[in-house]
Amino acid sequence: MYNFINYHNNSKLTEKEIQKMKEYYQKARIQENYYMNLQPQKNFYNEVALGNTKNINKNIVEVMENRTSFRGTNYSPLSRMELSTILFHAMSKKNSIKKSYPSAGGVYSVYLYVIVNNVLNVPKGIYLYDSRKHSLKQFKDISHFNITTLSNSILYPDNVSAILFTSSLYIKSFIKYGERSYRFILLESGHIIQNIELLTTAVNGGGHCIGGFYDESIEKLLDLNKYEILTHGYLLYGRII
Numbered sequence: 001m002y003n004f005i006n007y008h009n010n011s012k013l014t015e016k017e018i019q020k021m022k023e024y025y026q027k028a029r030i031q032e033n034y035y036m037n038l039q040p041q042k043n044f045y046n047e048v049a050l051g052n053t054k055n056i057n058k059n060i061v062e063v064m065e066n067r068t069s070f071r072g073t074n075y076s077p078l079s080r081m082e083l084s085t086i087l088f089h090a091m092s093k094k095n096s097i098k099k100s101y102p103s104a105g106g107v108y109s110v111y112l113y114v115i116v117n118n119v120l121n122v123p124k125g126i127y128l129y130d131s132r133k134h135s136l137k138q139f140k141d142i143s144h145f146n147i148t149t150l151s152n153s154i155l156y157p158d159n160v161s162a163i164l165f166t167s168s169l170y171i172k173s174f175i176k177y178g179e180r181s182y183r184f185i186l187l188e189s190g191h192i193i194q195n196i197e198l199l200t201t202a203v204n205g206g207g208h209c210i211g212g213f214y215d216e217s218i219e220k221l222l223d224l225n226k227y228e229i230l231t232h233g234y235l236l237y238g239r240i241i
């Protein structure tokens with residue numbers, strides 16, 4: 001009945017699997033540039049430049065010590081600069097095209113969607129985060145959906161600042177790593193969400209991971225196609241008062 005162990009067994013690394021991957025990769029290499037440049041396709045109609053980030057002069061160990069899931073009602077909306085700070089440092093590095101998280105084979109197949117509900121000076125909407133431009137690209141509004149249809153663990157839905165979801169264009173990882181890429185895209189998403197959680201703590205914000213999300217409603221909401229899969233989520237309540 002449960003396929004849990006099949007996921008694991010199907011992605012085990014063996015000599016035979018490496019050979020298979022090499023052969024597959026040789027064929028796919030011809031189109032590697034095409035695969036690597038793939039981006040989620042949407043009809044973007046608005047772009048919000050996130051601009052400056054806050055200076056955080058906190059010790060990483062102190063931030064890790066303070067990290068905890070937050071589920072409560074004593075919070076205020078995040079400011080644009082706080083959101084900017086979280087997203088920028090979670091995914092990018094200053095003066096570098098490199099990223100602040102690792103990616104198996106450097107393929108970077110994971111993308112971040114941001115559902116903005118209550119962030120000061122950022123219009124409500126559904127956006128894809130563009131880490132190269134540090135901007136939010138809007139492709140939908142949020143007037144026609146109810147946050148509680150996304151997950152059963154959003155306890156206080158009314159004023160949450162934002163809900164974040166990672167997705168993977170898994171083909172980018174699959175052409176290199178075959179079935180094992182399923183592990184890699186989840187791990188890459190986990191690295192990003194951990195960064196987000198630590199940065200949320202660093203700006204005195206509160207939130208928690210969401211693994212308990214209703215896949216199909218979110219796939220529909222984010223217009224994911226069959227080459228893009230949902231991997232993880234994070235609920236950003238806001239700044240803790």
Ligand SMILES: Cc1cc2nc3c(=O)[nH]c(=O)nc-3n(C[C@H](O)[C@H](O)[C@H](O)COP(=O)(O)O)c2cc1C
Binds near residue numbers: 067153208209210212
């Ligand atoms: C992969 C993953 C999925 C999670 N999913 C949820 C969730 O759906 N709802 C929720 O309230 N918390 C979720 N959490 C948060 C955990 O419940 C929380 O981290 C755990 O209880 C430990 O508490 P702490 O984060 O305060 O240390 C998730 C955490 C992880 C790592």
